[in-house]
Amino acid sequence: MEFSFIFSQFLSGLTYGMILFLVASGLSLIFGVMNILNFAHATLWLIGAYFCYSFWYLMQGYNFALWVSIPLAGFACAAVGWVTEIVLIKHIYKRELHEQLLITYALALIFADLIKIVWGPTDRLIARPPAIQKPVFIFGAPFDSYFIFVILAGFAVALGLWWFLKYTRYGHIVKAAVFSREMVGALGIPIPKIYTWVFTLGIFIAGFAGGVQAPIGSVNFGMDIAIIIQAFCVVVIGGFGSLLGTLVGAIIVGEVFSFAILYWPAGAMVLIFVITAAILIIRPWGLFGTPMRT
Amino acid sequence: MPAALFVLALILPFIVREFWVHVLNEILILGLFALSFNMIFGYMGQLSFGHAAYYGVGAYTTGLLMVKANWPLFVTLPISMVTAGICALILGYFCVRLRGIYFAILTMAFGQLVFYIIFQWYSFTGGDNGLQGINPPAWLFKTNPYYFFTLVVVTIGAIILWFISESPFGYTMRTIRDNTERTEFIGINVQRYMLINFVIAGMFAGLAGAIWGPFNRSVAPDLCSWQHSGGPVFMAILGGPHYFLGPMLGSVIYTLLNAFVTGYTEYWPLVSGTVIIIVVLLLPGGVLGVYKEKFGHLKSKESTTLEHGGS
Numbered sequence: 322m323e324f325s326f327i328f329s330q331f332l333s334g335l336t337y338g339m340i341l342f343l344v345a346s347g348l349s350l351i352f353g354v355m356n357i358l359n360f361a362h363a364t365l366w367l368i369g370a371y372f373c374y375s376f377w378y379l380m381q382g383y384n385f386a387l388w389v390s391i392p393l394a395g396f397a398c399a400a401v402g403w404v405t406e407i408v409l410i411k412h413i414y415k416r417e418l419h420e421q422l423l424i425t426y427a428l429a430l431i432f433a434d435l436i437k438i439v440w441g442p443t444d445r446l447i448a449r450p451p452a453i454q455k456p457v458f459i460f461g462a463p464f465d466s467y468f469i470f471v472i473l474a475g476f477a478v479a480l481g482l483w484w485f486l487k488y489t490r491y492g493h494i495v496k497a498a499v500f501s502r503e504m505v506g507a508l509g510i511p512i513p514k515i516y517t518w519v520f521t522l523g524i525f526i527a528g529f530a531g532g533v534q535a536p537i538g539s540v541n542f543g544m545d546i547a548i549i550i551q552a553f554c555v556v557v558i559g560g561f562g563s564l565l566g567t568l569v570g571a572i573i574v575g576e577v578f579s580f581a582i583l584y585w586p587a588g589a590m591v592l593i594f595v596i597t598a599a600i601l602i603i604r605p606w607g608l609f610g611t612p613m614r615t
Numbered sequence: 616m617p618a619a620l621f622v623l624a625l626i627l628p629f630i631v632r633e634f635w636v637h638v639l640n641e642i643l644i645l646g647l648f649a650l651s652f653n654m655i656f657g658y659m660g661q662l663s664f665g666h667a668a669y670y671g672v673g674a675y676t677t678g679l680l681m682v683k684a685n686w687p688l689f690v691t692l693p694i695s696m697v698t699a700g701i702c703a704l705i706l707g708y709f710c711v712r713l714r715g716i717y718f719a720i721l722t723m724a725f726g727q728l729v730f731y732i733i734f735q736w737y738s739f740t741g742g743d744n745g746l747q748g749i750n751p752p753a754w755l756f757k758t759n760p761y762y763f764f765t766l767v768v769v770t771i772g773a774i775i776l777w778f779i780s781e782s783p784f785g786y787t788m789r790t791i792r793d794n795t796e797r798t799e800f801i802g803i804n805v806q807r808y809m810l811i812n813f814v815i816a817g818m819f820a821g822l823a824g825a826i827w828g829p830f831n832r833s834v835a836p837d838l839c840s841w842q843h844s845g846g847p848v849f850m851a852i853l854g855g856p857h858y859f860l861g862p863m864l865g866s867v868i869y870t871l872l873n874a875f876v877t878g879y880t881e882y883w884p885l886v887s888g889t890v891i892i893i894v895v896l897l898l899p900g901g902v903l904g905v906y907k908e909k910f911g912h913l914k915s916k917e918s919t920t921l922e923h924g925g926s
Contacts, residue, residue, distance in 0.1 A: 383833035418719065423849060428888065431889065435885070553720060605717045
């Protein structure tokens with residue numbers, strides 16, 4: 322097999338991995354800080370994609386329409402996430418695991434139906450601006466030029482989150498809350514407020530990821546169902562609450578998928594679940610996580 | 616009380632219209648599915664979010680044997696229990712090593728694994744087309760006869776599960792749920808007991824799936840998906856996971872609601888999601904749990920908690 326082909330396959334895998342990272346990083350953040358496994362995360366990601374489509378539709382004709390719509394989708398989703406946290410999620414932090422899971426599972430059902438009500442069941446397609454219509458050639462192999470943007474966006478968010486957690490006051494608070502929320506509360510930091518903003522930030526990233534996803538293909542109903550499970554796999558492989566782990570996990574899943582589909586298309590997803598199960602059995606806290614406090 | 620319910624279930628098909636007999640049939644099958652799930656959840660204290668896998672394996676075993684090999688339903692039912700049980704044995708072997716959220720995620724990952732295998736294996740399972748033409752034998756073909764057949768199978772299944780849950784084994788399960796460490800200290804091989812229970816739960820989920828195929832005349836890979844695994848979780852919590860028949864009551868309420876709502880609107884997920892949230896927030900302990908708290912005269916034997924369940 323030619324090198325150029327392998328390289329372009331690698332980049333496709335990386336692109337897919339970056340989408341997964343964008344979805345999974347918010348999932349992992351929310352789980353790490355609040356111990357809530359958000360089933361509705363990918364549905365909010367899909368809402369982000371639809372938001373992006375709608376914003377783009379309103380600004381159609383302008384070259385910048387898409388580039389403005391993507392972050393706007395993030396903000397619109399963040400608003401939805403903020404309201405959801407205040408109205409519902411706030412009340413389930415102290416509930417039992419199965420109750421939390423059922424509530425976010427119910428949210429996934431509700432949001433999916435809201436998408437159907439607002440945007441209807443038809444597929445939505447964003448016409449790409451000229452800058453990303455033509456493929457680029459890397460070592461002679463054609464490659465979707467938008468994918469370059471996806472990869473850059475993924476790494477930018479990873480860097481941004483890393484900087485936020487490492488160098489800002491709020492990042493330190495979030496990291497401390499992962500470790501011991503009682504202690505952080507005892508220091509006089511309003512935990513409920515922090516929780517609201519962490520949830521909102523997680524959903525912002527999900528919405529932004531949806532916006533990034535939107536121009537890749539058509540946006541259609543039900544895309545969230547496969548993605549949420551893969552995002553769980555990413556978080557499990559990388560380790561709950563670990564940013565680096567989520568990035569590595571996402572790239573692993575993206576690349577495994579991208580190369581497995583060449584040799585054994587039917588088995589690509591199966592392989593990912595086998596890897597996930599193996600990690601859970603051997604090292605339940607994931608490659609980069611730490612054993613959880615219970 | 617259970618005897619009265621059984622008599623009611625016997626009489627109802629002669630009173631209500633055919634559509635509702637269909638709904639009753641569905642209630643029973645999903646009820647058995649939820650009862651089997653509750654062996655893991657209510658009695659063992661672990662949340663399985665992939666229980667639909669064993670239901671699906673049972674459904675596909677019966678479906679494939681009936682469509683491709685023309686085997687009679689009575690032979691395929693026990694075989695379905697065996698295949699679902701073997702599946703639960705292999706996957707459960709790993710699951711019982713984990714607890715809490717990890718248990719939930721691993722069961723879900725395995726459930727999706729089974730789903731994708733069935734979904735992708737076109738030549739054998741028909742992939743996303745599913746299997747059509749799973750016809751019950753002629754004398755069970757009409758709605759009422761098949762309903763009575765389901766009633767008999769589900770009743771026998773429920774009675775067996777009841778005896779298991781009230782046996783010393785069932786009480787060991789409760790002990791593991793309430794304090795795993797202490798159970799280990801008194802010399803019980805916790806993982807082995809959990810695995811046995813996991814296999815039992817898988818077998819009866821397989822039985823429920825096996826009667827679903829001929830009832831629906833077809834099976835589809837969706838039966839194994841994680842969305843379908845959410846059903847029994849909710850039914851158990853809705854009815855009351857700490858009572859043996861709680862999940863069956865959950866199935867009654869949930870399936871009836873589904874039948875009513877889908878008659879008026881296509882937005883069933885929206886309605887069911889809202890109901891789930893309301894129930895979880897306002898009815899902790901499920902309908903039976905709240906009923907017991909309010910009126911307190913449920914027979915203590917029906918409770919699965921150690922404090923009230925002693926005989």
